[in-house]
Amino acid sequence: MPELPEIETIRRGLEPILTGRRIDRVVVRERRLREPVIPVQLRRLVGSRFLSIRRRSKYLLLGTDTGSTLLIHLGMTGQLWVTEVDQPRRPHEHVVISLSDGRDLRFADSRRFGMLLVIQTGNIDQHPRLRNLGPEPLDGSLTGDRLFQSTRNRTRPVKNFLIDTRSVAGVGNIYACETLHRARIDPRLPVGRIGRIRWERLVQSLRTVLAEAIEAGGTTFRDYLKADGEVGLFAVALRVYNRAGKPCLRCAGTIRRITQAGRGTFFCPRCQR
DNA sequence: AAATGAACCTGTTTGC
DNA sequence: TGCAAACAGGTTCATT
Numbered sequence: 001m002p003e004l005p006e007i008e009t010i011r012r013g014l015e016p017i018l019t020g021r022r023i024d025r026v027v028v029r030e031r032r033l034r035e036p037v038i039p040v041q042l043r044r045l046v047g048s049r050f051l052s053i054r055r056r057s058k059y060l061l062l063g064t065d066t067g068s069t070l071l072i073h074l075g076m077t078g079q080l081w082v083t084e085v086d087q088p089r090r091p092h093e094h095v096v097i098s099l100s101d102g103r104d105l106r107f108a109d110s111r112r113f114g115m116l117l118v119i120q121t122g123n124i125d126q127h128p129r130l131r132n133l134g135p136e137p138l139d140g141s142l143t144g145d146r147l148f149q150s151t152r153n154r155t156r157p158v159k160n161f162l163i164d165t166r167s168v169a170g171v172g173n174i175y176a177c178e179t180l181h182r183a184r185i186d187p188r189l190p191v192g193r194i195g196r197i198r199w200e201r202l203v204q205s206l207r208t209v210l211a212e213a214i215e216a217g218g219t220t221f222r223d224y225l226k227a228d229g230e231v232g233l234f235a236v237a238l239r240v241y242n243r244a245g246k247p248c249l250r251c252a253g254t255i256r257r258i259t260q261a262g263r264g265t266f267f268c269p270r271c272q273r
Numbered sequence: 274a275a276a277t278g279a280a281c282c283t284g285t286t287t288g289c
Numbered sequence: 290t291g292c293a294a295a296c297a298g299g300t301t302c303a304t305t
Contacts, residue, residue, distance in 0.1 A: 003299090034281075034300075058299075076298050077283080092283090111282040113299060129300095156276065165300075173298060262278065263298060279303075287295070 002074045004137070004170030005210055005236070007058050009217035010080055014105075015053040017082050018062065022049045022100035030094035034075055034115045037095065041118040045070060045097075057133045057169035061124065069121045071129065075113025081106060133169045137206050142168060144200030151191035151199075158194060158202075159187035160261045171206065174241045175213065177266045179206045181240040181250075186272045187265045188258075212236070240266040 002010070023045045031037040048064035055061065060080070062070040072080060079090070082103050095107040095116060107116060119127050135141040147168075151161065161167050162176040171179070180187050183205035185198060194202070216236045239249050244257035244266060253270025 032282095073299080075282090075300080109282095110284065111298090113282065115300095154275080160276080163299085261276090264296085275305100277303105277305075280301085281299105283297100285296085287293100289291105289293090 002058065002076075002078065003172035003175050004055075004058060005175070005213035005217050007055055007060060007074065007170070008214050010074075011053055011055045011060055014060075014062075014080070014082065017103075018050040018053055018099070018105065020049060023047065023064075023097055024100055025096075025098035027096045027098075028094070029096075030092075030112070033094065033109065033112050034073070035117060037116050038118075042070075042095070042097075042116065044068070045118065049100075056124075056130055056136070057165055058172075059130065063121055067121050068118050069124060071115070071117050071119055071127070072107070073115040073129075075109060075111065075115065077111045078107065078109040078114035132166050134165060134167045136169050137171065137203075137210055142203060142206075144203040145196060147191075147203065148194070148196045148199040151194065154192045155190045157188045157260055158185060158191050159265050161191045162206075163261065163263075168206070170210075173263050173265075174238065175206075175209055177241045178209045178239060181267060181272060182209055184272050186269075187260060187267050189273075240268065242266065 026042045026046060028037050028039040028042060031039065045064060045068060048066040048068065050062055051065050052063040053060070054063065058073060060072040062072065064070070074080060082105050085098070085102060085104050090106070090108050092110040093106055093108045097105040099105060107114070124130060135146070159176055159180060162171050162179065163173055177187070179202065183198070183202045185194070185202060213236045240255055243255045246255050248255055248268040248271060251268065251271040253268040255266055256269055258265050
């Protein structure tokens, strides 16, 4: 379940490996992803070199020296790793990009919610998939005041607001729960009823939670690249997610699970208000 | 207009 | 025990 910290961890791992490498060959075995893969589009990348490895929200943007950017989303179950060419295929290995250093960049995705598309590097931000994304939580564009301003007279539960990529980029179900627990905010609270001070606290908590997760993810990234495909998720100490019925780690409360926007929300009714 | 729910998928867990 | 239903969640589209 890759959210922003997992994608950032992958980005940091890929950056030194891919930068400067040339794309020698592209093989598409399965094109039925969230958005159909267009083999012709990907094959046009052959001969280009990777220039920059960036991230926007949960998207990876692999920029090349020929004006194209390979946009990759891992959906729910996507995996992206570099491996020796003689390594056996993993299940659901849909795309293989052969690199000039003799290795492969491989993409696997059992549920096929992922995406690989090629776009022109100029005005990337205007691409339909990126155009409506909210501010990046880890740079200065996200402030408590901005969220306060944008939520006056709104009634959505704050949890639903947080996982909407138009509000804030890159926050998924797990880290939304963790952030709200840290900020001591009830996930059901309508956003319009949250004041400036609490928005500031929420943003602060979000940054802390994401930064800690990236830190933890970084420690397991080498394992991920080696072969086993594990994202560093299990190295992250989750305080509420998936802990229904267990004691709150901060107060005497018991973690509860409810459903919001069709997804599980975990929170402590005692210290989240 | 805003908010919610369904749909897309398959692997895993839960319940009868 | 075995099978089926429920669940997991990122994003987009449809509906209320």
